[in-house]
Amino acid sequence: MNNPDTSDERGDPTVVLEDGVAKTNDPVSSAVARPGATTRRHEPGEPPRMQIPEKLYEKRKAVHNKRIDGPFRRFKWLVMFVTLAIYYGTPWIRWDRGPFAPDQAVLVDLANRRFYMFGIEIWPHEFYFVAGLLIMAGIGLFLVTSAVGRAWCGYACPQTVWTDLFQHIDRFVDGDRNARARLDKAPWGPKKIARRGFKWSIYLAISLATGGAWILYFADAPTLFFDFFTGQAAPVAYITVGILTLTTFTLGGFMREQVCIYMCPWPRIQTAMMDEKSLLVTYKDWRGEPRGSVKKAAKNPDQFGDCIDCTQCVQVCPTGIDIREGPQIGCITCGLCIDACDRVMDDIGRPRGLIDYATLEDCEREATGGAVKSPWRTLLRPRTIAYSMIWAGIGGALLFALGTRSHTELTVAPDRNPPFMLLSDGSVRNSYTLKLRNMESRPREMEIAVEGLPEGVMWTDTIRRDEASPAQRVTVPADLVRQVRAYVAVPEGAASQQFTFRVTSLDAQRETDTVQTRFDAPEEE
Amino acid sequence: MANKRIDAPTGTETVGHEWDGIEELNTPLPRWWLWTFYLTIIFAIVYVVLYPAWPMVDKATAGVLGWSSRGELAKEISVADQAQQGFRDQLAQIPIERLPDNSDLMARAVAGGRAAFQVNCSQCHGSGAGGDQKLGYPNLNDDAWLWGGDLKAIEYTITHGVRWAGDDQTRQSQMPPFEGAFDDAQLNAVVDHVLSLSGKAQPNAAGAQTFADNCAACHGPNGGGGREFGAARLNDAIWLRGSDRADLKRQILNPRMGAMPAWGQRLDPVTIKMLAAYVHSLGGGEDFVEVAKDHEVKVDEQP
Numbered sequence: 001m002n003n004p005d006t007s008d009e010r011g012d013p014t015v016v017l018e019d020g021v022a023k024t025n026d027p028v029s030s031a032v033a034r035p036g037a038t039t040r041r042h043e044p045g046e047p048p049r050m051q052i053p054e055k056l057y058e059k060r061k062a063v064h065n066k067r068i069d070g071p072f073r074r075f076k077w078l079v080m081f082v083t084l085a086i087y088y089g090t091p092w093i094r095w096d097r098g099p100f101a102p103d104q105a106v107l108v109d110l111a112n113r114r115f116y117m118f119g120i121e122i123w124p125h126e127f128y129f130v131a132g133l134l135i136m137a138g139i140g141l142f143l144v145t146s147a148v149g150r151a152w153c154g155y156a157c158p159q160t161v162w163t164d165l166f167q168h169i170d171r172f173v174d175g176d177r178n179a180r181a182r183l184d185k186a187p188w189g190p191k192k193i194a195r196r197g198f199k200w201s202i203y204l205a206i207s208l209a210t211g212g213a214w215i216l217y218f219a220d221a222p223t224l225f226f227d228f229f230t231g232q233a234a235p236v237a238y239i240t241v242g243i244l245t246l247t248t249f250t251l252g253g254f255m256r257e258q259v260c261i262y263m264c265p266w267p268r269i270q271t272a273m274m275d276e277k278s279l280l281v282t283y284k285d286w287r288g289e290p291r292g293s294v295k296k297a298a299k300n301p302d303q304f305g306d307c308i309d310c311t312q313c314v315q316v317c318p319t320g321i322d323i324r325e326g327p328q329i330g331c332i333t334c335g336l337c338i339d340a341c342d343r344v345m346d347d348i349g350r351p352r353g354l355i356d357y358a359t360l361e362d363c364e365r366e367a368t369g370g371a372v373k374s375p376w377r378t379l380l381r382p383r384t385i386a387y388s389m390i391w392a393g394i395g396g397a398l399l400f401a402l403g404t405r406s407h408t409e410l411t412v413a414p415d416r417n418p419p420f421m422l423l424s425d426g427s428v429r430n431s432y433t434l435k436l437r438n439m440e441s442r443p444r445e446m447e448i449a450v451e452g453l454p455e456g457v458m459w460t461d462t463i464r465r466d467e468a469s470p471a472q473r474v475t476v477p478a479d480l481v482r483q484v485r486a487y488v489a490v491p492e493g494a495a496s497q498q499f500t501f502r503v504t505s506l507d508a509q510r511e512t513d514t515v516q517t518r519f520d521a522p523e524e525e
Numbered sequence: 526m527a528n529k530r531i532d533a534p535t536g537t538e539t540v541g542h543e544w545d546g547i548e549e550l551n552t553p554l555p556r557w558w559l560w561t562f563y564l565t566i567i568f569a570i571v572y573v574v575l576y577p578a579w580p581m582v583d584k585a586t587a588g589v590l591g592w593s594s595r596g597e598l599a600k601e602i603s604v605a606d607q608a609q610q611g612f613r614d615q616l617a618q619i620p621i622e623r624l625p626d627n628s629d630l631m632a633r634a635v636a637g638g639r640a641a642f643q644v645n646c647s648q649c650h651g652s653g654a655g656g657d658q659k660l661g662y663p664n665l666n667d668d669a670w671l672w673g674g675d676l677k678a679i680e681y682t683i684t685h686g687v688r689w690a691g692d693d694q695t696r697q698s699q700m701p702p703f704e705g706a707f708d709d710a711q712l713n714a715v716v717d718h719v720l721s722l723s724g725k726a727q728p729n730a731a732g733a734q735t736f737a738d739n740c741a742a743c744h745g746p747n748g749g750g751g752r753e754f755g756a757a758r759l760n761d762a763i764w765l766r767g768s769d770r771a772d773l774k775r776q777i778l779n780p781r782m783g784a785m786p787a788w789g790q791r792l793d794p795v796t797i798k799m800l801a802a803y804v805h806s807l808g809g810g811e812d813f814v815e816v817a818k819d820h821e822v823k824v825d826e827q828p
Contacts, residue, residue, distance in 0.1 A: 415653070417651070417652060417653030418651075418664070421655075421664070421666045421667050422667060422762055423762065423763070423809075424668050425762065429808065461806060462628065464812070465668075485806075485808075487808050
């Protein structure tokens with residue numbers, strides 16, 4: 001077992017860093033002693049080296065954020081209520097679309113492949129509208145980030161909203177910061193088990209409501225709600241609710257800020273998008289440092305800055321960071337530390353804004369005694385204006401496309417086998433499969449006409465040949481595609497040629513669509 | 526055997542081998558990896574017990590669940606069959622004359638008939654039902670029918686076949702060969718007359734006389750055909766076996782007559798009903814105006 005080369009006495013086993021190279025006083029292997037070995041050894045003349053940390057992993061420190069009130073906290077409440085109300089409430093909004101379409105305002109009807117959003121109905125082939133909306137959402141995030149920093153992270157992100165909600169549950173059940181920290185440390189006993197059980201069951205109830213609300217977007221909400229609790233809903237509904245309940249429970253209840261710091265790509269992307277002109281929550285260190293208590297500052301008036309090191313900003317932080325260390329990935333810029341600090345500054349009679357929403361540029365200007373620019377002015381700069389215009393441009397294009405889109409469409413597939421057919425009177429017949437698309441939520445009568453085919457007449461699978469004429473009428477059911485088999489015949493002697501099918505809706509809209517196709521006839525020999 | 530030792534900088538044991546001074550640390554696998562690995566082993570054992578796994582000589586071990594991909598397919602097929610059962614019952618009950626009134630049932634019957642046609646009929650009639658003039662398989666898309674083109678007549682033809690020895694109700698007729706009965710002049714004259722019926726040649730008296738004496742009994746005085754005998758209509762643009770003079774002469778002297786199996790012996794009545802609906806839907810289907818005489822088709826034998 002023992003290596004004969006190293007079984008004797010060992011040198012100092014410490015690992016040291018120098019010039020970024022890890023070195024040891026001990027040979028890494030028995031080969032080191034040989035000439036030409038590449039492992040560097042600690043030379044006797046070199047200065048002592050420093051230790052590298054044993055572990056790169058740090059266990060999560062529980063965040064027990066303290067209650068705070070202030071403008072930012074109130075804004076956070078408002079956003080939380082609005083976003084939660086939208087999420088939980090939207091599936092229950094009704095929207096009358098007549099007898100042929102569902103009356104749910106927002107409905108992703110996967111089974112029938114329709115997407116309803118208030119007055120808009122989207123078919124699968126129009127999915128580019130959804131793609132456009134997603135692009136708008138993406139550019140919207142860019143816009144918000146370049147204008148007001150990580151406002152999305154701080155207020156509107158679902159992870160933030162639900163984490164906030166769960167932190168309020170913590171406070172409601174276990175009390176404020178100190179009580180929660182105490183309870184964490186307390187040994188497990190009946191009381192702690194009861195408290196934890198109660199708290200986690202509230203977590204679970206919220207998670208279930210969150211997962212449950214999701215599926216209501218995909219089916220008629222009241223029906224599905226009833227079916228879900230009577231065990232009649234589809235298995236996929238239960239599976240989806242199960243998965244989303246689990247993710248809400250773990251991500252919101254337990255992982256919380258770790259999602260933002262370690263899992264979410266958006267903070268990383270945002271750091272690349274921010275510059276010195278972006279608004280972010282900043283501690284004005286030139287004002288605050290060096291820190292000293294009020295007492296110390298009273299004794300030595302000119303030696304201390306405004307920060308009294310009360311750590312209120314740390315205590316209220318929902319992600320548990322110290323903003324005084326500067327901008328960092330863990331800061332979601334929710335502004336609660338601003339609320340906390342402003343309150344302390346008011347109490348000790350120093351000016352507000354030691355921690356503030358500011359751009360780095362402004363901070364620098366302020367530090368050197370320059371004039372303070374209004375944050376509103378920082379919002380309007382070429383980048384934000386450009387983003388706004390791109391965003392509005394895409395939105396306008398989508399609206400235009402939505403407003404001018406036709407609700408009537410025709411596709412034609414000619415029969416290729418056989419390409420043409422001789423009839424007993426010598427005329428030549430071709431067959432076509434027509435698809436008439438009616439995107440209105442009512443049955444519509446449509447006229448199919450054969451154009452540009454001399455003496456051409458048509459009939460269909462439901463209209464007999466005795467009634468053949470250049471144009472026929474069919475009724476297309478509400479919100480559906482009707483397939484029509486059309487037969488087109490021309491008298492003897494006609495040549496192969498191009499012609500056009502035209503479909504016209506016989507209502508006030510008189511929408512029309514044309515498709516050019518081919519009429520095949522026997523070659524003259 | 527090996528020179529295992531604790532590596533001082535990392536505190537980890539080496540694997541004990543050395544190659545040119547290079548040693549390898551025996552770093553333990555991450556715990557999550559190890560547990561995942563153990564789980565896959567457990568999964569594999571459970572899988573081997575439950576499902577077919579070990580290849581044997583002729584088949585794999587069965588597994589206690591008795592699952593097989595063929596069994597799965599059979600189950601899916603039976604589920605699909607059951608899903609269609611209601612439709613098939615409906616189709617069995619409805620008389621075929623009433624089928625066009627129920628457009629939904631008709632559409633489903635046509636779709637089912639298309640599938641059955643591709644399996645059973647396309648070998649002769651072609652996948653597009655275009656037939657073959659050289660071989661004498663009728664085109665089913667056009668409006669010329671030897672034995673009748675309404676739903677009931679089509680169903681009868683499919684059920685009992687054409688000139689099919691195994692079915693005593695089969696469509697039966699025989700055109701006599703005229704080999705040796707006509708001399709050349711007579712033959713040419715009658716060919717001219719037949720072509721003249723559809724305006725392809727000048728009419729002539731001799732040919733007309735010969736036609737009246739020999740052909741009109743079945744094909745009709747004006748060549749309008751006779752569906753009772755499956756006699757082709759001669760005064761239209763459609764020629765089952767070609768419209769050349771040579772084609773006509775061959776057919777007169779030594780007629781070839783097609784045959785079709787009696788599908789009633791092979792297919793169930795519902796499938797035949799669907800086939801009839803499909804063939805009728807191809808574009809030449811007729812309404813119930815003329816039905817050949819001996820068509821006492823019992824449409825509704827099923828409950």
